[in-house]
Amino acid sequence: MNDRVMRVQDLSVHFKLREGGLLSSKTHTIKAVDGVSFDLDAGETLGIVGESGCGKSTLARALLALIKPVRGRVVWLGEDLNKLGEEDLRKKRQDMQIVFQDPLAALNPRMTVRDIIAEPLWTFFPKIARVQVNERVRGVMKMVGLLPNQINRYPHEFSAGQCQRIGIARALVLNPKLVICDEPVSALDVSIQAQIVNLLKDLQKKLNLSLVFIAHDLSVVKHISDRVMVMYLGRAMELSSRDHLYRRPLHPYTSALIKAVPVPDPKLARAETDTGLTGDMPSPMNPPSGCVFHTRCPFSIKRCQLEVPALRRMESGDWVACHCAEELDLTIGKNG
Amino acid sequence: MALLEVKDLDVGFETPEGRVHAVNHLDFSINAGESLALVGESGSGKTQTVMAILGLLAENGHASGQALFNGKDLLLMKTQELNQHRGSEIAMIFQDPMTSLNPYLRLDRQMIEVVMHHGRMKKAEAIAKAVEILRAVHIPDPERIIRQYPHELSGGMRQKVMVAMGLLSEPALLIADEPTAALDVTVQAQVTHLMDALREKSNAAIILISHDLGIVAGLCDRVLVMYAGEAVECGSVDQIYYNPKHPYTQGLLNSIPRLDQPEEKGLQAIPGNPPNLLALPVGCKFRDRCPKAFDACSEKPPMQLDEDRHAFRCFLGAPE
Numbered sequence: 001m002n003d004r005v006m007r008v009q010d011l012s013v014h015f016k017l018r019e020g021g022l023l024s025s026k027t028h029t030i031k032a033v034d035g036v037s038f039d040l041d042a043g044e045t046l047g048i049v050g051e052s053g054c055g056k057s058t059l060a061r062a063l064l065a066l067i068k069p070v071r072g073r074v075v076w077l078g079e080d081l082n083k084l085g086e087e088d089l090r091k092k093r094q095d096m097q098i099v100f101q102d103p104l105a106a107l108n109p110r111m112t113v114r115d116i117i118a119e120p121l122w123t124f125f126p127k128i129a130r131v132q133v134n135e136r137v138r139g140v141m142k143m144v145g146l147l148p149n150q151i152n153r154y155p156h157e158f159s160a161g162q163c164q165r166i167g168i169a170r171a172l173v174l175n176p177k178l179v180i181c182d183e184p185v186s187a188l189d190v191s192i193q194a195q196i197v198n199l200l201k202d203l204q205k206k207l208n209l210s211l212v213f214i215a216h217d218l219s220v221v222k223h224i225s226d227r228v229m230v231m232y233l234g235r236a237m238e239l240s241s242r243d244h245l246y247r248r249p250l251h252p253y254t255s256a257l258i259k260a261v262p263v264p265d266p267k268l269a270r271a272e273t274d275t276g277l278t279g280d281m282p283s284p285m286n287p288p289s290g291c292v293f294h295t296r297c298p299f300s301i302k303r304c305q306l307e308v309p310a311l312r313r314m315e316s317g318d319w320v321a322c323h324c325a326e327e328l329d330l331t332i333g334k335n336g
Numbered sequence: 337m338a339l340l341e342v343k344d345l346d347v348g349f350e351t352p353e354g355r356v357h358a359v360n361h362l363d364f365s366i367n368a369g370e371s372l373a374l375v376g377e378s379g380s381g382k383t384q385t386v387m388a389i390l391g392l393l394a395e396n397g398h399a400s401g402q403a404l405f406n407g408k409d410l411l412l413m414k415t416q417e418l419n420q421h422r423g424s425e426i427a428m429i430f431q432d433p434m435t436s437l438n439p440y441l442r443l444d445r446q447m448i449e450v451v452m453h454h455g456r457m458k459k460a461e462a463i464a465k466a467v468e469i470l471r472a473v474h475i476p477d478p479e480r481i482i483r484q485y486p487h488e489l490s491g492g493m494r495q496k497v498m499v500a501m502g503l504l505s506e507p508a509l510l511i512a513d514e515p516t517a518a519l520d521v522t523v524q525a526q527v528t529h530l531m532d533a534l535r536e537k538s539n540a541a542i543i544l545i546s547h548d549l550g551i552v553a554g555l556c557d558r559v560l561v562m563y564a565g566e567a568v569e570c571g572s573v574d575q576i577y578y579n580p581k582h583p584y585t586q587g588l589l590n591s592i593p594r595l596d597q598p599e600e601k602g603l604q605a606i607p608g609n610p611p612n613l614l615a616l617p618v619g620c621k622f623r624d625r626c627p628k629a630f631d632a633c634s635e636k637p638p639m640q641l642d643e644d645r646h647a648f649r650c651f652l653g654a655p656e
């Protein structure tokens with residue numbers, strides 16, 4: 001099964017900020033997403049990781065054409081989403097759904113679970129019979145591990161983990177082909193996190209969904225993704241298969257991120273290695289010249305300050321944006 | 337004598353729906369130079385435990401039991417007396433750096449407020465000290481940063497400022513409530529290294545509240561696992577991570593996604609949800625979610641202690 005569902009080419013979303021007070025005409029451009037490209041197959045999970053402010057959530061919104069890019073294309077099943085009229089785009093959205101980060105905030109507290117989950121149905125099929133709606137809602141509730149007899153309850157009667165299940169049920173009710181999950185488990189306790197990750201994995205297999213799984217937590221992403229894209233200041237630093245990325249990352253930033261994840265093992269944690277990273281992420285208003293990562297990179301050379309590295313394909317089939325990728329061996333030690 | 341000894345601590349909240357039992361008969365102690373982690377799911381009573389110790393419970397909250405700090409019971413102290421200890425000998429780093437800093441005050445003012453209040457330093461001296469501590473927490477250009485307002489800093493910087501504030505008065509006991517939860521992994525590592533370094537330097541005791549068992553493993557000596565307001569297991573980090581005795585601790589450890597384990601096995605979640613604190617189940621509170629529950633669990637299991645001072649509340653003496 002290698003059906004391509006989405007092709008993203010050179011996608012760039014820039015925001016303009018006015019600088020220096022209300023009446024000033026000076027503007028500043030923030031390149032929230034800059035030149036991101038990737039393909040997504042049916043039934044594939046692409047993980048997207050990076051620190052806060054790296055453009056993950058903006059990318060998610062741009063993939064759904066909720067934000068207009070300044071450059072580049074999002075091609076969904078052969079059609080450029082940003083060239084479609086409003087009505088055509090709306091129809092396409094049936095196939096593309098999103099699950100949000102804060103499970104409680106994403107649900108209307110005054111609607112019952114049925115109304116929340118059924119809303120997309122009513123939007124796309126306004127004439128649908130109530131019996132059919134209830135049947136479908138009960139069906140997806142069961143699918144995500146909720147009790148169908150709780151259909152008349154309100155969000156506050158559920159725990160955070162259950163609320164996230166409601167959010168997933170709402171995303172699945174229209175039988176989408178693609179679900180974008182924006183930090184779906186970061187607000188949950190680990191014990192509940194695992195329930196939701198396992199649920200998403202099962203559902204994906206069962207429904208042959210394509211998933212875009214956005215998270216800052218590399219270890220969660222490892223457990224669900226086929227391929228992983230690492231972002232930094234709006235740019236893709238690396239796009240590799242899961243096994244390659246966690247075993248032998250190609251980009252120094254990926255390797256630093258992996259080394260920074262605390263290991264829940266006291267002996268290994270005490271012997272923790274240095275990540276090699278210094279300082280905070282630079283302001284996206286004023287990103288460094290050349291490679292955006294060069295100010296924090298332990299391997300930076302002169303060329304990195306001058307020339308933006310392109311995302312290029314390596315022999316292994318993985319992609320990396322680093323001038324020195326061939327020379328570096330960033331294999332993660334046996335502890336990684 | 338332990339620096340802090342908590343005995344039979346109960347914390348309850350009166351609500352229109354009834355009494356919420358947030359903390360139930362909790363005992364623990366911590367010595368100088370030691371770091372203790374309180375871990376458990378949300379609602380397990382971690383934060384309310386330290387809020388009770390510091391006299392910071394909400395108005396409808398009530399604490400009973402004892403919290404002996406250098407032998408004196410904090411729970412019996414009036415506000416004025418408590419204020420002599422809070423901020424100077426006991427400092428707290430709150431969870432959310434966005435809301436815990438006063439947006440109207442420049443950092444220098446809020447950072448030195450505590451030491452000035454306790455009258456231990458002159459203003460110039462206090463500011464010099466604050467700058468020095470900001471530098472120690474790797475904040476670049478601290479002389480400039482200290483004259484800025486909180487909104488001018490990034491989330492990571494603000495959290496580092498919170499840590500610096502906690503350390504400024506060189507407390508004997510530092511309580512940190514999820515100090516790294518809002519931070520990216522790369523900054524997390526910096527902050528935990530810092531807390532550890534300063535503990536070694538001044539022999540302070542640290543109580544770390546965290547749901548992140550990865551961070552706990554690197555920073556703490558001992559771990560207290562809480563469930564539904566109760567201690568269910570307490571031991572050294574090695575005992576807890578390598579030989580967990582309570583099924584809840586085992587479940588928590590198994591549910592962590594790890595980079596160093598093959599993902600093919602999938603994640604092992606703890607089924608179900610934590611119990612309702614308004615109506616706690618009788619017997620073992622974890623029984624409904626426990627894969628090993630049996631008939632005896634309808635009675636409340638007592639805390640057992642093995643020969644290595646590893647305590648656990650489960651009838652199964654040494655599961656697995």
